[in-house]
Amino acid sequence: MKRITGLLLVVLAFAGVLWADSALSITGAGATFPYPMYSKWFDEYHKKNANLEINYQSIGSGGGIRQVTEGTVDFGATDGPMNDDQIKAYQDKHGFAILHFPTVLGADVPTYNIPGVDVELSFTQEAIAGIFLGTITKWNDPAITGSNKGVSLPANDIVVVHRSEGSGTTYIWTDYLSKISDEWKTKVGKGASVNWPVGLGGKGNEGVTGTVKNTPNSIGYVELIYAIQNKMPYGRVKNSSGAFVKADLASVTAAAAAAVKSMPDDFRVSITDAPGKTAYPISSFTWLLVPAKFSDTNKRDAIKGFVKWMLADGQNYTEALSYAKLPKEVVAKELKAIDKIQ
Amino acid sequence: MNVGTTTTTVPSAGPLAGSRSFLSRLRQGDEIARMITFLFAASVVLVTVLLVFELWQGSDLSRHKFGFNFFRTSVWDPIFGQFGALPFIYGTLITAAVSLLIAVPLGIGAAIFLAELAPARVSDTLEFFIDLLAAVPSVIYGVLGIFIVVPLMRQYIQPALKHALGFLPLFQGPAYGVGFLTAGVVLAIMVIPYIISVSREVLLSVPRDQREAALSLGATRWESTWKVVVPFARAGIFGSIFLALARALGETMAVTMVIGNTPTISASLFSPGYSIAAVIANEFTEAVGDLHTQSLIELALVLFILTFILNGVARLLIVATSQRGSGMGNV
Numbered sequence: 001m002k003r004i005t006g007l008l009l010v011v012l013a014f015a016g017v018l019w020a021d022s023a024l025s026i027t028g029a030g031a032t033f034p035y036p037m038y039s040k041w042f043d044e045y046h047k048k049n050a051n052l053e054i055n056y057q058s059i060g061s062g063g064g065i066r067q068v069t070e071g072t073v074d075f076g077a078t079d080g081p082m083n084d085d086q087i088k089a090y091q092d093k094h095g096f097a098i099l100h101f102p103t104v105l106g107a108d109v110p111t112y113n114i115p116g117v118d119v120e121l122s123f124t125q126e127a128i129a130g131i132f133l134g135t136i137t138k139w140n141d142p143a144i145t146g147s148n149k150g151v152s153l154p155a156n157d158i159v160v161v162h163r164s165e166g167s168g169t170t171y172i173w174t175d176y177l178s179k180i181s182d183e184w185k186t187k188v189g190k191g192a193s194v195n196w197p198v199g200l201g202g203k204g205n206e207g208v209t210g211t212v213k214n215t216p217n218s219i220g221y222v223e224l225i226y227a228i229q230n231k232m233p234y235g236r237v238k239n240s241s242g243a244f245v246k247a248d249l250a251s252v253t254a255a256a257a258a259a260v261k262s263m264p265d266d267f268r269v270s271i272t273d274a275p276g277k278t279a280y281p282i283s284s285f286t287w288l289l290v291p292a293k294f295s296d297t298n299k300r301d302a303i304k305g306f307v308k309w310m311l312a313d314g315q316n317y318t319e320a321l322s323y324a325k326l327p328k329e330v331v332a333k334e335l336k337a338i339d340k341i342q
Numbered sequence: 343m344n345v346g347t348t349t350t351t352v353p354s355a356g357p358l359a360g361s362r363s364f365l366s367r368l369r370q371g372d373e374i375a376r377m378i379t380f381l382f383a384a385s386v387v388l389v390t391v392l393l394v395f396e397l398w399q400g401s402d403l404s405r406h407k408f409g410f411n412f413f414r415t416s417v418w419d420p421i422f423g424q425f426g427a428l429p430f431i432y433g434t435l436i437t438a439a440v441s442l443l444i445a446v447p448l449g450i451g452a453a454i455f456l457a458e459l460a461p462a463r464v465s466d467t468l469e470f471f472i473d474l475l476a477a478v479p480s481v482i483y484g485v486l487g488i489f490i491v492v493p494l495m496r497q498y499i500q501p502a503l504k505h506a507l508g509f510l511p512l513f514q515g516p517a518y519g520v521g522f523l524t525a526g527v528v529l530a531i532m533v534i535p536y537i538i539s540v541s542r543e544v545l546l547s548v549p550r551d552q553r554e555a556a557l558s559l560g561a562t563r564w565e566s567t568w569k570v571v572v573p574f575a576r577a578g579i580f581g582s583i584f585l586a587l588a589r590a591l592g593e594t595m596a597v598t599m600v601i602g603n604t605p606t607i608s609a610s611l612f613s614p615g616y617s618i619a620a621v622i623a624n625e626f627t628e629a630v631g632d633l634h635t636q637s638l639i640e641l642a643l644v645l646f647i648l649t650f651i652l653n654g655v656a657r658l659l660i661v662a663t664s665q666r667g668s669g670m671g672n673v
Contacts, residue, residue, distance in 0.1 A: 060627035086630075159518065164603030164620075166420075166628025188421065192628040195419035200520055200614050201603025203624065210488050214496070215518060 024298055029057040030064020030077030033168045033223060034286045037104055037323050038077070041314050045306055052302050061168050062192055068289050069093060074299060076289035079106075079168020080175070080192065081268035096293040099341065100267040101307055101334055102285040105324035107224040107252045108173045109234035109282070113212050114139060114154065121235040122147045122244045128237065129181035131158055131219060133188075134198035139217060147238070154217070161211045161220030164201030166192035172284040173221050176272035180281075221282075224252065225322040239281040240273050251280035252324035260329040267334070283324075293342050304341050311335060394646065401640035403632055412640060418605045420625070425637035427644055429605035433522065433615035434648065437597060438590040440526025440611065441533055446583055448530075449537025453579075456538065457545035458567045469542065476535035484599035487528040492519040492600055495527070500612055511609040520602040523611035528596050533586035540585060544578030545571060577660050584656040591649055594619040618645040 028038075035058035042054040059067070061078035068076030069090050081100055082090070090098045110123055127143045130136030136143055139153040163170045174190040188194050200215075202208035205226040212220045224247045227234050236244040245251050258276035263269050273281045288307070294300035311331045318325050326334075367373040404412065404425060415426030456465045496519030503513045548571045556566035572579070602614020603624065618641050629635040 062628035062630050065630070157516070164598065165624035166630075168628075191421045192630060193420045193625050193634075195417065195421065195424075196604070199604065200518060201616075201624075203598050203603070207488075207599065211520065214488075214493055 024051060024302055025053045025055065026074045026299055026302055027055045027057075028064075028075040028077060028288075029059050029067045029073045030289070031061045031079045031168055031286055032058040033079050033106055034077065034104055034323070036225075037318060037321055040317055040321060041306075041310055044314075044317065045309060048309075049302075049305070052306075054306065060166065060192075061171070062166060064289065068098065068291070074294075075291070075303060077103075077287065078289060079284065079286045080171040081270075081287060082289065094291065094293075096291065097340075099290045099292055099337065101288040101290060101337070102267050102326060102330055103288055103310060104318050104326065105252050105256050105271075105283055105285055106168075106172070107247045107255075107280055107283040107324070108169055108176070108221045109224050109227050109247045110219060110221055110237065111209070111212055111227060111232050111234045112219040113216060114156075115216050117151060117153065118233070119148075119151055120233065120246070121151065122238065123235050124238045125180040129177055129184055132160060132162075132177060132196075132198070133181070133184060134160070147244070156217040159215050159218040160196075160199030161202055161208050161215070161218050162196050162199050163205075163208055163221075164203050167204075168192065168284075168286065169205065169221070169223050170194065172272065172282060175270055175284070176282045179270075179273040224248075228322050237281055239277075239279055240275055241277045241279070243277050245278065245280045247280045247282070249319055249322070249324040251278055252283045253327055255279035255281065255283040256285065256324070256330060257327040260327055260333075263330065263333065265337070267330075267337070290341055292340055300341060304338055307338055307341075308335070394643075397639055397643040397646060401636050401643055404637040404640045407633065408637075412637075413644070416605065416607055418621070420629070420631075420634045423631075423633050425633070427618070427641055429607050430616050430618045430621055430641060431644060431648070432607045433525075433601065433605075434591060434617040434619070434645070436522050436611075436615065437525040437529055437601065437617055438587060440523060441529035441590045442583065442587060444527065444530035445534045445537055445586060449534045449582070449586070450541055450579060452534070452538045453541035453545060453582075454567060454572065457542045458571060459563075465542075469539070472535045472538050476539060480532065480593060480596040481599075483528055483532050484596035486531075487524065487596060487600040491524055491528055495519045495524050504612075512611050515608070515610040515612045517612050518602065518614060520600050521610075521612050521614045522601070522608075525597050525601040525615070525617070526611070528600050529590045529593055532593065532596060533589050536586045536589060537582045540582035541575070541579045544575040544582070547578075548574045576663060580656065580660050580663075584653065587652060587656070588649060591652070592619055592645065594623045598623060618642075618648075 035056070038056050038058075042056060046053060056077070057073075061080055064076035064078050065082055065086055067073045069086070071094070082098065087098060110128065112121065121144075124143065124147050127136065127141075127147065130141070130143055137157055138155055139158055140155045145151070145153055171190065171192045174184075174188065174194050177188070178185040178190045188197060200211055202211040202220065205222045208220040208222055209226070209230065209232060212218045222232070226232075234247065236246045238244050254276055255271050255274040258274040258279045259269055259271040267285070267287065269285070271283050271285065274283065290303060290307070294303070311326070311334055315325050315331070364373065408415075408425060412425065412427050413431070414428060415424070416428040417424045417426050418429070419425070456468055460468070496517050500513075500517035500519070500523070504517065507513045552570050552574055553566050556570040557563075561569065597617050598620035601617060601620060603616055603620060604614040605616045605621070606613055608615070622638050622641055625634070626638050629638055
């Protein structure tokens with residue numbers, strides 16, 4: 001008995017020493033879409049810097065913005081950039097700014113299930129907007145058949161499927177629809193959850209996928225990574241240069257590269273409907289939200305170190321997980337912006 | 343759910359107890375036990391009060407902005423800041439009603455079989471499975487719903503219903519598979535184990551004399567069950583139904599996976615809909631802006647009030663019906 005107690009004490013002492021040693025722990029919260037990427041990064045970075053632990057909770061972009069504004073986490077993450085009101089609210093509360101750092105790129109793709117049709121469909125802007133507004137209700141509508149010559153589309157009613165819960169995926173999709181359709185912009189608008197004119201709601205990418213697979217004549221939208229990993233069929237989308245582009249890592253990075261010229265200094269830019277022949281139009285950055293000022297210098301240096309690493313070595317991990325890399329120009333610009341963290 | 347327990351008062355039994363001082367009772371532990379258990383009991387009330395207070399406080403903005411219109415309008419638009427709860431209240435009530443319509447006859451029938459007619463060994467074995475079902479996490483029922491109930495509904499049950507009863511507005515419109523009816527069916531599957539399990543216990547606890555008296559008067563087995571045992575256990579059976587109702591009203595995961603998540607009010611049970619619990623779970627994490635968040639909190643308050651009212655009605659119903667022939671009026 002005595003021996004066991006002694007052993008226990010030794011173990012506890014060791015644990016205490018270890019615990020005291022791994023001093024620095026940084027917490028973040030936010031977007032779910034880049035979560036697989038982030039957890040891989042934080043894991044790899046921890047292997048290189050054993051005394052730094054980064055904990056990330058994927059609670060959703062809205063939650064990430066809320067928590068970083070309330071100061072309960074060291075950094076946030078979001079799929080849609082903070083709007084001016086939110087930035088102002090942060091500034092008012094803390095007395096310094098919140099910075100956006102793009103990390104990787106993602107895209108939304110239209111996925112569909114039409115019995116008897118197993119070719120890749122091509123969608124024009126009018127077709128996508130019309131379907132999701134509920135003004136195009138049949139698969140053989142001229143707006144759809146016009147860009148799919150040779151495909152016999154049925155005269156069946158279209159069943160629209162969208163995400164039921166608030167999500168960055170929906171933000172990107174509605175941001176795109178707002179850009180290509182004035183009617184969408186005024187009637188519905190963009191956001192993580194919107195008032196859908198038509199359709200069924202599925203919970204999560206898997207809910208949308210399940211509903212589309214189960215429902216004949218349906219169309220929905222999912223994240224590109226999800227579609228790739230689950231080998232789902234998805235269509236090409238006409239971009240602003242008039243080319244029909246299939247989403248893949250290259251065409252998503254191309255959309256980001258096209259937006260570089262118009263990239264504002266705070267990186268809050270939407271790259272949906274980006275110019276360029278090869279650009280996929282429903283793409284988006286996802287961002288880290290880092291406070292411009294840290295009272296704890298250790299934390300500040302750790303976060304700066306991580307962002308630097310993420311922009312260099314970290315980018316090499318992206319494609320294995322089906323995320324598109326940041327274009328070089330954006331990386332260069334971000335490296336400069338790191339100095340704003342004080 | 344302590345159905346059928348008689349409230350016996352044990353303390354201060356005998357002449358000695360009265361003369362014992364507070365201190366001596368304290369020393370013997372009685373008083374300590376009393377205080378500790380009182381604290382536990384009081385914490386229930388405290389939690390309830392805190393909950394209502396928090397929900398009330400947290401929904402300040404939306405209560406002032408929308409007032410009573412919150413319950414009357416049916417537009418839910420986070421972008422333009424318009425929030426109306428009607429479709430969600432409707433969806434919650436309809437799905438709960440459908441689930442009880444299916445679950446109550448099935449559940450009580452099964453409970454009667456298990457308690458009165460089945461051999462003890464069969465009854466106990468089945469009871470084990472029923473308890474197991476009651477403990478299955480709801481997300482699993484949701485998955486079951488997506489992969490089994492929804493395709494079945496779309497391909498067979500909804501077309502059949504439309505064919506047979508299509509003249510009723512209840513069974514019209516396109517059959518998507520998801521919707522009020524499917525959510526109600528999945529909920530029914532979830533709440534049946536509660537009804538069976540509790541009702542069976544209640545039926546088993548009906549005193550033997552009651553049965554024997556009925557049988558000795560010449561009643562058949564079924565007559566003694568249906569006319570004597572079941573009425574005797576009526577209050578407890580009602581209790582099981584209200585437990586099921588409470589679960590059906592508040593169920594979130596399984597419902598959101600099969601209801602279609604579209605805020606609509608439609609007479610058709612085939613139509614996709616939305617429930618209060620589902621919309622809170624779906625939108626709370628990504629709610630941007632105070633008004634959206636607070637409207638969701640107000641929805642939570644509405645759900646709380648709804649549950650409160652229905653529970654109150656339930657109690658009244660028990661009081662009203664337990665006058666005649668029930669041995670368990672004091673639930």
